[in-house]
Amino acid sequence: MSYSPSLPICNSSRVTVIGAGRVGSTLAQRIAEKNLADVVLLDIVPGMPQGLALDLIEARGIESHDRRIIGTNNYADTSASEIVVITAGFPRKPGMSRDDLLLTNAKIVVEAAKNAIKYSPQAIFIIVTNPLDVMTYLAWQATDLPRERIMGMAGVLDSARFETFIALELRVAPKDVKAMVMGSHGDLMVPLPRYSTVNGVPITELLDAETIEKLVQRTRNGGAEIVELMQTGGAFFAPASATCVMVESILHNQSRMLPAAALMKGEYGLNDVFIGVPCRLSCGGIEKIVELKLTDIELEELHASAANVRKNIDRAQEILIAGV
Numbered sequence: 001m002s003y004s005p006s007l008p009i010c011n012s013s014r015v016t017v018i019g020a021g022r023v024g025s026t027l028a029q030r031i032a033e034k035n036l037a038d039v040v041l042l043d044i045v046p047g048m049p050q051g052l053a054l055d056l057i058e059a060r061g062i063e064s065h066d067r068r069i070i071g072t073n074n075y076a077d078t079s080a081s082e083i084v085v086i087t088a089g090f091p092r093k094p095g096m097s098r099d100d101l102l103l104t105n106a107k108i109v110v111e112a113a114k115n116a117i118k119y120s121p122q123a124i125f126i127i128v129t130n131p132l133d134v135m136t137y138l139a140w141q142a143t144d145l146p147r148e149r150i151m152g153m154a155g156v157l158d159s160a161r162f163e164t165f166i167a168l169e170l171r172v173a174p175k176d177v178k179a180m181v182m183g184s185h186g187d188l189m190v191p192l193p194r195y196s197t198v199n200g201v202p203i204t205e206l207l208d209a210e211t212i213e214k215l216v217q218r219t220r221n222g223g224a225e226i227v228e229l230m231q232t233g234g235a236f237f238a239p240a241s242a243t244c245v246m247v248e249s250i251l252h253n254q255s256r257m258l259p260a261a262a263l264m265k266g267e268y269g270l271n272d273v274f275i276g277v278p279c280r281l282s283c284g285g286i287e288k289i290v291e292l293k294l295t296d297i298e299l300e301e302l303h304a305s306a307a308n309v310r311k312n313i314d315r316a317q318e319i320l321i322a323g324v
Contacts, residue, residue, distance in 0.1 A: 038070075136150065153246055178197050188220075262275070
């Protein structure tokens, strides 16, 4: 019997990745090679996701996994997915902010979310497309999902960048560093040095205020730094790894506390906005939003970050209404 990608997948988790660019294809590789789930890789470009899927399939024997990977241009092939990840959209170019992508990516994400929810009505959605917090809000509106089943990936990535810069500065093992970054995925993100540690020791005990501020600013500029260096695209290895951690926590019901863009309903004094906060992720999605005790300055920065997201949500909605 010849192999057919339309054959049903039995007794196996399925994750759909919408957008077969660098982030999406690397995420598909991560999920399959960690043996987390079968993967459906969808893109609008004919042949591209099919070719990437075939390439990944040909590596299965070398990587010692037997996960099925399907490349498709048809949303019907994504049916019954447990998790849908949306990475589709245009990446940043040098000199662009994440907010500059608002016009081009809003329609892409809304269309993808509406199409995906038709075939996987019980799925948990993770949004990766920039500007991430705004795109997550638009996807939530498009799908009408309960807030525990839709989130944005940003805090894990931003925290990983902060951890990297701390480790480089202190010349310690990266695995010993744990950091927390809240707020939007942009210039107004809120790294929290008080909650960032090296083997349990706060970095405020290890570094002076000037050095910490330098690391905070580099974290805020982390994505742009890579864009400026690469010139032809942005980061994709670390974003894919960050998303994969969230997928793993959900599929394996690990209840890990990870920062994610979640819909606020009074937490931290915020409402009706997606913003990065610590969340416990389990098989139901966002199991709990964790409220940290923030200083007045930290809370003020978080509110300023949320206000900027809210402004861009309003702009995006105007764009979508005008385009109807």
